[in-house]
Amino acid sequence: MAEKFDLNEREVWDGNYAASQALRQARVDVVAAYPITPSTPIVENYGAYVANGYIDGEFVMVESEHAAMSGCVGASAAGGRVATATSSQGFALMAEVLYQASGMRLPIVLTVVNRALASPLNVRGDHADMYLGRDSGWIQIDAFNAQEAYDLTLCAFKIGENHSVRLPVMVHQDGFITSHTAQNVYPLSDEKAYEFVGEIVPVDDMLDFSRPVTYGAQTEEDWHFEHKAKQHKALMDSRPVIDEVFAEFEKFTGRKYNRVEGYDMDDAEVVIVALGTTVETARVAAQELREEGIKAGVVGIRVFRPFPFDDVRDMLENAKSVAVLDRSSPGGAMGAFFNEVSAALYTTPNRPLVTNYIYGLGGRDFSVNEAKRIFMEQKANADAGHITTDIQQFSGLRGPHLGYFQTKRS
Amino acid sequence: MIEIRWHSRAGQGAVTGAKSLGDIVATTGKEVQAFALYGSAKRGAALRAYNRIDDKPIITHEKFMNPDYVLVIDPALAMTDDITMNDKETTKYIITTHMEKEDLIKEIPALQDKADRVFVVDCIQISLDTIGRSIPNAPMLGAFVKVSGMFELDYFLENMKRVLAKFPQKIIDGNMQAITRAYNEVK
Numbered sequence: 001m002a003e004k005f006d007l008n009e010r011e012v013w014d015g016n017y018a019a020s021q022a023l024r025q026a027r028v029d030v031v032a033a034y035p036i037t038p039s040t041p042i043v044e045n046y047g048a049y050v051a052n053g054y055i056d057g058e059f060v061m062v063e064s065e066h067a068a069m070s071g072c073v074g075a076s077a078a079g080g081r082v083a084t085a086t087s088s089q090g091f092a093l094m095a096e097v098l099y100q101a102s103g104m105r106l107p108i109v110l111t112v113v114n115r116a117l118a119s120p121l122n123v124r125g126d127h128a129d130m131y132l133g134r135d136s137g138w139i140q141i142d143a144f145n146a147q148e149a150y151d152l153t154l155c156a157f158k159i160g161e162n163h164s165v166r167l168p169v170m171v172h173q174d175g176f177i178t179s180h181t182a183q184n185v186y187p188l189s190d191e192k193a194y195e196f197v198g199e200i201v202p203v204d205d206m207l208d209f210s211r212p213v214t215y216g217a218q219t220e221e222d223w224h225f226e227h228k229a230k231q232h233k234a235l236m237d238s239r240p241v242i243d244e245v246f247a248e249f250e251k252f253t254g255r256k257y258n259r260v261e262g263y264d265m266d267d268a269e270v271v272i273v274a275l276g277t278t279v280e281t282a283r284v285a286a287q288e289l290r291e292e293g294i295k296a297g298v299v300g301i302r303v304f305r306p307f308p309f310d311d312v313r314d315m316l317e318n319a320k321s322v323a324v325l326d327r328s329s330p331g332g333a334m335g336a337f338f339n340e341v342s343a344a345l346y347t348t349p350n351r352p353l354v355t356n357y358i359y360g361l362g363g364r365d366f367s368v369n370e371a372k373r374i375f376m377e378q379k380a381n382a383d384a385g386h387i388t389t390d391i392q393q394f395s396g397l398r399g400p401h402l403g404y405f406q407t408k409r410s
Numbered sequence: 411m412i413e414i415r416w417h418s419r420a421g422q423g424a425v426t427g428a429k430s431l432g433d434i435v436a437t438t439g440k441e442v443q444a445f446a447l448y449g450s451a452k453r454g455a456a457l458r459a460y461n462r463i464d465d466k467p468i469i470t471h472e473k474f475m476n477p478d479y480v481l482v483i484d485p486a487l488a489m490t491d492d493i494t495m496n497d498k499e500t501t502k503y504i505i506t507t508h509m510e511k512e513d514l515i516k517e518i519p520a521l522q523d524k525a526d527r528v529f530v531v532d533c534i535q536i537s538l539d540t541i542g543r544s545i546p547n548a549p550m551l552g553a554f555v556k557v558s559g560m561f562e563l564d565y566f567l568e569n570m571k572r573v574l575a576k577f578p579q580k581i582i583d584g585n586m587q588a589i590t591r592a593y594n595e596v597k
Contacts, residue, residue: 368474
């Protein structure tokens with residue numbers, strides 16, 4: 001039986017410590033992990049809990065991230081509660097097995113501390129790894145600070161293991177900006193946390209010898225398409241379950257999460273749409289601009305997959321000019337996040353102006369002042385009734401301005 | 411909001427110092443942030459650590475700040491690093507040095523017109539005397555407690571004992587002495 005871990009009602013934790021505590025409190029059966037910066041401390045802390053007797057489950061040190069996720073697949077298929085952590089290149093090496101896990105409908109929880117992908121080598125935070133996972137069939141939940149990294153990791157087990165979902169779940173936090181920034185965190189007691197998460201009830205577990213099952217079967221053109229369609233449907237149908245889990249979490253903590261978060265959005269005309277810590281930094285800018293009479297608002301995407309097409313539309317349909325911020329190198333296209341938000345807005349009657357900012361790659365600072373500047377460009381667009389800047393621009397880039405495409409006007 | 415910037419070398423404990431300060435400030439009911447900007451994460455490399463303290467939740471995540479306090483725990487960095495970067499007319503400086511304040515300011519042109527806001531304390535010598543190693547973070551905390559007037563010394567010491575609970579008693583005692591001495595010696 002695990003030793004009792006003393007927690008205070010108020011702790012000062014960074015995002016990594018918060019995530020590792022959530023894994024401990026969820027009483028994970030198997031963690032198979034290979035540490036990588038900046039998520040190393042999640043694995044390191046968890047290893048320390050194991051060594052000091054705070055964990056009853058198994059902790060498997062493996063030789064690569066590919067093996068880490070493979071170990072998770074095996075343990076999850078066997079019927080256990082399973083989790084791991086990774087970042088960046090580690091995430092990239094896991095990529096093959098991520099698709100295996102989601103295709104086999106295994107409710108593994110992966111805490112991802114977002115970091116840039118090489119080359120050039122860079123250990124700091126951007127969303128390149130998060131974007132790499134966006135078609136992998138996992139639910140992707142995004143924390144904007146350390147408290148949320150803790151809260152949402154607990155929620156992730158309850159969402160993924162729900163029998164009408166049965167999908168793996170990633171919980172993202174920004175490398176260094178969240179993972180290595182200590183802040184006030186208000187954890188649940190171990191008892192309350194476990195009461196919330198609940199016991200895992202496996203489905204088709206391989207260790208049920210009375211009812212043998214196969215995982216990882218081959219299907220060609222006869223059934224592959226139907227499997228993939230079911231997987232997509234499962235992701236889409238997870239939306240109400242996510243809402244239910246968030247509602248139940250609010251009952252435990254008073255902290256309310258939504259698949260799309262809106263701040264100052266009731267009458268907002270100019271809006272920043274973002275992921276991660278940038279959502280909070282932009283909120284500071286919006287509040288300051290509101291004191292100058294500018295109707296600024298911020299939309300944060302809490303659940304990146306399944307993409308909240310409907311809620312994005314509802315939240316933004318009355319905006320005039322919207323800046324969508326992509327923290328990942330777009331690689332010869334508009335930002336992927338911009339494309340998704342634009343597609344949602346194209347189906348609204350109002351069709352607000354939408355612009356794309358590429359920013360913060362490799363950990364480049366995103367300041368309140370830069371957020372204000374972006375808001376003011378949206379204000380100029382709203383006043384003019386058309387996009388006055390390049391549709392895609394790089395924000396915070398050194399050297400000459402880089403931007404592409406202008407509005408076609410007759 | 412109060413903002414603090416630490417100038418340090420990796421291995422001198424600025425990150426731990428910033429996190430300990432955050433931990434203790436949080437016990438007073440305030441909201442805190444503590445983070446660092448590492449270079450290539452080698453011992454001896456210059457780094458900066460940061461604290462933010464406020465009455466309401468801190469939601470800015472920018473690295474940029476106009477510090478209210480600049481804490482320099484490596485004597486040479488006072489000369490070589492840009493310690494007055496983005497400062498304000500009220501920014502207070504606490505600098506580790508074995509020199510007299512007047513002599514130090516003569517060496518640092520950027521501090522010439524800020525003498526009334528500069529405080530000095532020899533954190534290196536204090537940590538050598540009390541902890542037995544050059545770990546200038548704990549004494550800097552003592553000097554900060556005095557200069558900021560943010561806490562009573564006894565309150566800070568009691569809470570620091572809790573933060574250090576996992577260490578042997580000898581280390582805890584050394585830290586208590588280091589904080590107390592710096593509190594009394596900063597000028």
